[in-house]
Amino acid sequence: MSASDAQYGKFVEFGADRPLVTDGGGCVAPLTIGFQTYGELNAARSNAILLCHALTGDQHAANLHPLTGKPGWWDVMVGPGKPFDTERFFVISSNVVGGCLGTTGPASTNPATGRPYGLDFPVVTIRDMVRAQAMLIDHLGIETLFCVAGGSMGGMQVLQWAASYPERVFSAMPIATAPKHSSQNIAFHEVGRQAVMADPDWRGGRYLEQGVRPEKGLAVARMAAHITYLSEPALQRKFGRNLQDRAAPTFSFDADFQIENYLRYQGMAFVDRFDANSYLYVTRACDYFDLAADYGGALAQAFQGTRTRFCVVSFNSDWLYPTSASRAIVHALNAGGASVSFVEIDSDKGHDAFLVHEPEFIATTRGFLESAAAARGLPPRAGETRA
Amino acid sequence: MSASDAQYGKFVEFGADRPLVTDGGGCVAPLTIGFQTYGELNAARSNAILLCHALTGDQHAANLHPLTGKPGWWDVMVGPGKPFDTERFFVISSNVVGGCLGTTGPASTNPATGRPYGLDFPVVTIRDMVRAQAMLIDHLGIETLFCVAGGSMGGMQVLQWAASYPERVFSAMPIATAPKHSSQNIAFHEVGRQAVMADPDWRGGRYLEQGVRPEKGLAVARMAAHITYLSEPALQRKFGRNLQDRAAPTFSFDADFQIENYLRYQGMAFVDRFDANSYLYVTRACDYFDLAADYGGALAQAFQGTRTRFCVVSFNSDWLYPTSASRAIVHALNAGGASVSFVEIDSDKGHDAFLVHEPEFIATTRGFLESAAAARGLPPRAGETRA
Numbered sequence: 001m002s003a004s005d006a007q008y009g010k011f012v013e014f015g016a017d018r019p020l021v022t023d024g025g026g027c028v029a030p031l032t033i034g035f036q037t038y039g040e041l042n043a044a045r046s047n048a049i050l051l052c053h054a055l056t057g058d059q060h061a062a063n064l065h066p067l068t069g070k071p072g073w074w075d076v077m078v079g080p081g082k083p084f085d086t087e088r089f090f091v092i093s094s095n096v097v098g099g100c101l102g103t104t105g106p107a108s109t110n111p112a113t114g115r116p117y118g119l120d121f122p123v124v125t126i127r128d129m130v131r132a133q134a135m136l137i138d139h140l141g142i143e144t145l146f147c148v149a150g151g152s153m154g155g156m157q158v159l160q161w162a163a164s165y166p167e168r169v170f171s172a173m174p175i176a177t178a179p180k181h182s183s184q185n186i187a188f189h190e191v192g193r194q195a196v197m198a199d200p201d202w203r204g205g206r207y208l209e210q211g212v213r214p215e216k217g218l219a220v221a222r223m224a225a226h227i228t229y230l231s232e233p234a235l236q237r238k239f240g241r242n243l244q245d246r247a248a249p250t251f252s253f254d255a256d257f258q259i260e261n262y263l264r265y266q267g268m269a270f271v272d273r274f275d276a277n278s279y280l281y282v283t284r285a286c287d288y289f290d291l292a293a294d295y296g297g298a299l300a301q302a303f304q305g306t307r308t309r310f311c312v313v314s315f316n317s318d319w320l321y322p323t324s325a326s327r328a329i330v331h332a333l334n335a336g337g338a339s340v341s342f343v344e345i346d347s348d349k350g351h352d353a354f355l356v357h358e359p360e361f362i363a364t365t366r367g368f369l370e371s372a373a374a375a376r377g378l379p380p381r382a383g384e385t386r387a
Numbered sequence: 388m389s390a391s392d393a394q395y396g397k398f399v400e401f402g403a404d405r406p407l408v409t410d411g412g413g414c415v416a417p418l419t420i421g422f423q424t425y426g427e428l429n430a431a432r433s434n435a436i437l438l439c440h441a442l443t444g445d446q447h448a449a450n451l452h453p454l455t456g457k458p459g460w461w462d463v464m465v466g467p468g469k470p471f472d473t474e475r476f477f478v479i480s481s482n483v484v485g486g487c488l489g490t491t492g493p494a495s496t497n498p499a500t501g502r503p504y505g506l507d508f509p510v511v512t513i514r515d516m517v518r519a520q521a522m523l524i525d526h527l528g529i530e531t532l533f534c535v536a537g538g539s540m541g542g543m544q545v546l547q548w549a550a551s552y553p554e555r556v557f558s559a560m561p562i563a564t565a566p567k568h569s570s571q572n573i574a575f576h577e578v579g580r581q582a583v584m585a586d587p588d589w590r591g592g593r594y595l596e597q598g599v600r601p602e603k604g605l606a607v608a609r610m611a612a613h614i615t616y617l618s619e620p621a622l623q624r625k626f627g628r629n630l631q632d633r634a635a636p637t638f639s640f641d642a643d644f645q646i647e648n649y650l651r652y653q654g655m656a657f658v659d660r661f662d663a664n665s666y667l668y669v670t671r672a673c674d675y676f677d678l679a680a681d682y683g684g685a686l687a688q689a690f691q692g693t694r695t696r697f698c699v700v701s702f703n704s705d706w707l708y709p710t711s712a713s714r715a716i717v718h719a720l721n722a723g724g725a726s727v728s729f730v731e732i733d734s735d736k737g738h739d740a741f742l743v744h745e746p747e748f749i750a751t752t753r754g755f756l757e758s759a760a761a762a763r764g765l766p767p768r769a770g771e772t773r774a
Contacts, residue, residue, distance in 0.1 A: 024638030123638040183622035183646045184614065190647045191611045193640060194654070198603035200587055216585035224578045224611050227571065232706075235570035241677060249675060251411030251510040253580060253667060257674065259570045260577045267581070280640060287644065288636060290628060319619075319706075 008066050008095075008102040009036045009059055012139050016111075020097065020132055023288075026122020030111065033136045034102020035059050035094035038078060039086035041142070047378055048142045049084055050133065051093040052150030052157035054355075055225075055282050056274055058101040061093040062086070067101075067273045076357050083365040088373070088381060089146065096157075097132040098124045098282055100275035107208060107275045117277075118205035124281060126153070126289045130160045137168070144168050146376055147369065151175035151354035152321065153282065156289050159329065162310070163291060163302040171309040171372040173365065176318050176354045178325035179299050179332065180290035185320065188228055189283035192221035196276050205277055218276045219267030226266045231317035231350030235259060292332075299328065303336035309375065310340040311368040313361065315353040341368065395453050395482075395489040396423045396446055399526050403498075407484065407519055410675075413509020417498065420523045421489020422446050422481035425465060426473035428529070434765055435529045436471055437520065438480040439537030439544035441742075442612075442669050443661055445488040448480040449473070454488075454660045463744050470752040475760070475768060476533065483544075484519040485511045485669055487662035494595060494662045504664075505592035511668060513540070513676045517547045524555070533763055534756065536560035538741035539708065540669065543676050546716065549697070550678060550689040558696040558759040560752065563705055563741045565712035566686050566719065567677035572707065575615055576670040579608030583663050592664055605663045606654030613653045618704035618737030622646060679719075686715065690723030696762065697727040698755040700748065702740040728755065 011034045014020070019029035036059045041048060051061050051074065062078035064071060078084040084091050095103035098121070106121040113120075137145065148161045148169050155177025162172045178185070196202055199217025203210050227235075239259040243249065246256070255261040295301035310333055314326035323344050333340040345360045347353040354361065374380075398421045401407070406416035423446045428435060438448050438461065449465035451458060465471040471478050482490035485508070493508040500507075524532065535548045535556050542564025549559045565572070583589055586604025590597050614622075626646040630636065633643070642648040682688035697720055701713035710731050720727040730751045734740040741748065761767075 022638075024636075026638070119640070123640075180628065182619065183626045183628065183644075184619045186628070186644050187610075187614045187622065187646050187650055190642075190644075190650055191607060191614065194610060194651070195582060195585075195607045197640075198582075198586065198607055220578060220582045220585055220607065223574075223581060227574045227578065232569065232571045235574065239570045241567065241570065241573070249411075251409075251413070251675075253506070253510075253584075253671065255577075257570075257573050257577075259574050263574055263577055264581070284640065288638075 008034050011035065011102050012136060014135060018135065020128065020135070022122045022128045023125040024123050028097060028104055028122065030104070031097065031132065031135070032102065032104050032108070033094050033097075033132060035092060035136060036061065036063060037093075038062050038091040039089050041090040041140075045142055046144070046146060046376060047088065048090045048092060048137075048140070048145050049147045049149065050137065050145050050161075051078070051084070051091060052133070052148065052154035053093065053096065054150070054152035054154050055286065056270070056279070057154070058099065059093045059095045060101075062091070065273075073355060076355075077362070077365065083362055083369060084149070085381065088378065092136070092140065094133055094136050096129040096282065098129070098278060098285065100278035103132070105275070106205070106277035106281055116208045118208070119277070121277070121281065124285050126156045126160050126285055127164065129285065130157050130164055133157070133161075134165060134168075144170055146378070147171045147173065147372065149173035149175065152177055152351065153286050155321075156286065159291055159302075162306060162308050163294075166303075166306045166308055169308045170376055171311070171368070173311045173313065173368065174329060175313045176315055176321050176351055177329075178321045179292060179329050181287050182325075186287045188225065189287055191224050192283055193280050195220040195224065196279060202276060207276070213271070214276045215271040218271045218274070218279060221279060222270040223263045223267045226263060228320045229350060229352045231319065231348055233317065233348045234350055237348065299332035300335035303333050303338050306336060306338045308338065309372050310338055311364070312340060312342045313354070313364060314344045315347045315349065315351070316344055317348045318351040318353065320351040395421050396450075398422065398489050399523060401522060405522065407515065407522070409509045409515045410512040411510050415484060415491055415509060417491070418484065418519065418522070419489065419491050419495070420481050420484075420519060422479060422523060423448065423450060425449050425478040426476050428477040428527075432529050433531070433533060433763060434475065435477045435479060435524075435527070435532050436534045436536065437524065437532050437548070438465070438471070438478060439520070439535065439541035440480065440483065441537070441539035441541050442673065443657070443666070444541070445486060446480045446482045447488075449478070452660075460742060463742075464749070464752065470749055470756060471536070472768065475765065479524070479527065481520055481523050483516040483669065485516070485665060485672065487665035490519070492662070493592070493664035493668055503595045505595070506664070508664070508668065510671055512672050513543045513547050514551065516672065517544050517551055520544070520548075521552060521555075531555050531557055533765070534558045534560065534759065536562065538562035539564055539738065540673050542708075543673065546678055546689075549693060549695050550681075553690075553693045553695055556695045557763055558698070558755070560698045560700065560755065561716060562700040563702055563708050563738055564716075565708045566679060566716050568674050569712075573674045575612065576674055578611050579670055580667050582607040582611065583666060589663060594663070600658070601663045602658040605658045605661070605666060608666060609657040610650045610654045613650060615707045616737060616739045618706065618735050620704065620735045621737055624735065686719035687722035690720050690725050693723060693725045695725065696759050697725055698751070699727060699729045700741070700751060701731045702734045702736065702738070703731055704735045705738040705740065707738040
């Protein structure tokens with residue numbers, strides 16, 4: 001195995017001797033994992049935090065994105081003095097397996113053919129993503145993570161980490177997530193996949209070697225998904241029925257309304273940074289997520305006897321992964337005897353609230369990590385003393 | 388003008404001397420209106436009910452559909468002894484302008500070119516749809532409608548009828564609808580339109596004359612829309628995470644889950660009965676609907692002094708046109724001094740609840756019409772006497 005800095009950040013490569021065997025019986029080898037780290041690992045190796053990204057996120061949580069030039073997706077949460085304080089913690093963020101920003105996925109070269117995998121890449125699960133992350137954490141020489149945190153699909157990974165490797169997770173923050181994908185969640189993902197596959201430039205998944213890309217289909221998929229990330233009140237507040245740069249409607253199919261213009265922009269911007277086949281794979285991984293199913297249908301069994309400290313967070317305007325889903329997690333944790341705190345945060349920003357500046361969420365995260373750090377025996381923040 | 392029975396039912400044609408001038412400044416001439424009637428008009432011409440169909444509905448409310456062979460969309464509500472009792476009332480149902488089942492729309496021949504209109508068909512509004520219906524009602528020799536009723540986009544037409552022609556509407560039932568399209572409503576419609584237009588077989592709207600049809604794009608549009616017609620709890624109850632004809636997931640992109648299979652079927656069935664350009668037009672008409680905007684922004688002004696009797700109905704699991712939107716209608720009607728009753732019906736069936744057998748909705752409709760019939764001086768139902 002080798003590790004170095006590449007175009008998209010750090011990466012580590014596991015050779016054919018370290019295959020990732022997937023839940024579906026597939027095998028990914030070699031496996032490259034693209035990742036980023038922020039801050040320094042302490043001598044006791046006890047201050048490492050793993051951040052798990054959401055569906056179309058990546059390892060660039062807190063640095064300028066190499067493709068878009070924009071701040072990282074959790075720039076508001078990660079950095080010196082921020083809740084995931086890089087002056088105290090060693091923060092790790094890696095691209096999921098099946099992704100398209102440095103970790104092996106369907107756009108990578110299939111060693112068996114020398115061509116891009118396309119749909120020959122094995123379908124992966126949330127557990128496969130976590131297995132790959134565990135290989136990275138092993139590689140970094142970390143036995144126990146101080147915290148695993150993430151929202152949405154990232155939150156599913158947090159739950160899977162806590163279930164698969166309880167002794168390696170000191171504390172866990174599953175945010176705006178669910179213990180399984182609902183019928184409606186699957187339905188929206190299926191619409192997105194069908195939009196991609198309906199694009200003739202998808203070419204049965206072989207578009208890369210044919211020099212085309214299913215941009216229109218992927219943009220439609222993103223537009224549909226994007227609506228589910230925002231609350232109806234937030235859309236009404238932000239866009240309402242406002243017209244775009246005009247005083248009267250054009251009575252045409254132009255983007256008359258600001259919301260139309262905004263969605264079209266979201267669709268177009270997305271295709272510049274994301275691979276269409278990866279979109280199929282990450283949505284499919286979510287659909288297959290049903291943590292209880294691996295434990296005889298009893299979610300509490302996934303956490304039985306755990307010593308991990310949990311902080312479960314939901315947002316009251318999130319209709320994609322509503323508070324009821326977080327409550328199901330909390331009930332299971334309680335039944336499993338876990339230490340758990342639960343916060344439903346009042347915000348009108350919908351599912352994406354965890355990605356934006358929400359003071360109550362920031363305070364919650366800060367407080368939970370502070371308490372966990374004390375329990376872990378980590379020194380207090382510089383200039384502060386503990387009561 | 389002429390009227391006769393055709394493949395799709397009755398129709399009436401208005402010639403170049405009776406153009407429909409649209410809100411957008413366009414002109415539809417000739418204008419054919421496809422319609423159906425059920426029951427008999429009484430001698431006083433006082434028992435006519437106009438039913439207004441929803442987005443992709445048509446005039447076939449209570450007869451076998453000529454394309455699908457299935458019962459009409461309101462078969463549960465219209466017929467002998469049913470709430471819209473065809474033994475008492477003369478029930479009229481017409482296809483909207485811009486539609487594709489007998490009324491002039493983008494698939495009709497443009498007299499200026501001899502080719503299908505395509506996008507040269509003028510963008511129409513809900514008010515244009517109602518103007519066309521008024522021409523039909525004139526043609527049928529009916530001065531005042533006993534009732535105008537409809538759900539969803541049909542409910543918007545009901546509101547527009549009551550605002551535009553208050554003296555011609557004795558009673559009105561706007562069901563599962565809204566006084567304006569919200570930002571989220573517009574967003575979902577825009578996704579559908581982009582899905583259609585992204586299909587290379589759409590050909591800029593000229594697909595008919597080129598012998599192709601944007602079936603994949605239209606199917607994706609329908610799939611996305613269909614999710615919004617159902618509630619999350621109903622999806623969970625009906626499909627949950629059940630697998631389709633298999634015991635274990637295939638770890639593929641096949642329709643593993645029943646909900647995927649169901650959505651794919653909905654998409655495919657839709658393209659067999661609906662024209663893609665018509666879909667663009669009817670969604671656009673909804674997006675432009677904002678009744679208050681025509682009355683200085685004050686919805687109550689639309690109904691000022693009205694003598695129409697209203698029954699507003701919403702369903703508590705409808706998240707597309709939620710109860711809050713119906714409440715806004717009720718508040719405006721109250722402010723306008725109207726006679727109004729409001730019923731929020733408990734159902735988990737979401738927006739589509741108005742199309743299925745909901746006993747409380749049936750009882751509500753029956754009661755409202757009975758009371759209105761008494762006020763109108765219509766005879767009681769056969770075998771019944773009034774207290």
